[in-house]
Amino acid sequence: MPKYRIEYKRNECIGAGPCAAVDPTHFDIDPSDGKANLKGGKQEGEVWVLEIDASTKDLALQAADVCPVAIISIKEIKD
Numbered sequence: 910m911p912k913y914r915i916e917y918k919r920n921e922c923i924g925a926g927p928c929a930a931v932d933p934t935h936f937d938i939d940p941s942d943g944k945a946n947l948k949g950g951k952q953e954g955e956v957w958v959l960e961i962d963a964s965t966k967d968l969a970l971q972a973a974d975v976c977p978v979a980i981i982s983i984k985e986i987k988d
């Protein structure tokens with residue numbers, strides 16, 4: 910099964926919120942600053958990353974699609 914990686918530039922989030930509405934598995938809104946959190950993600954520099962498998966990839970793609978500032982991307986992890 911291929912693995913995927915969500916990459917999320919939290920510092921550019923404008924807090925619009927649709928990512929968490931369509932993909933509550935991976936995103937929720939932080940009440941402290943109104944920005945989305947990548948649930949279980951790790952920070953690498955200015956990007957938050959989370960490895961996922963194919964079973965939740967479509968959800969993550971929906972989050973990427975609805976983000977108005979296009980700061981969520983999904984990449985396939987090559988072996």
Ligand code: SF4
Nearest residue numbers: 922923925926928976
């Ligand atoms: S949709 Fe994009 S801008 Fe809106 S809360 Fe989610 S990551 Fe932030």
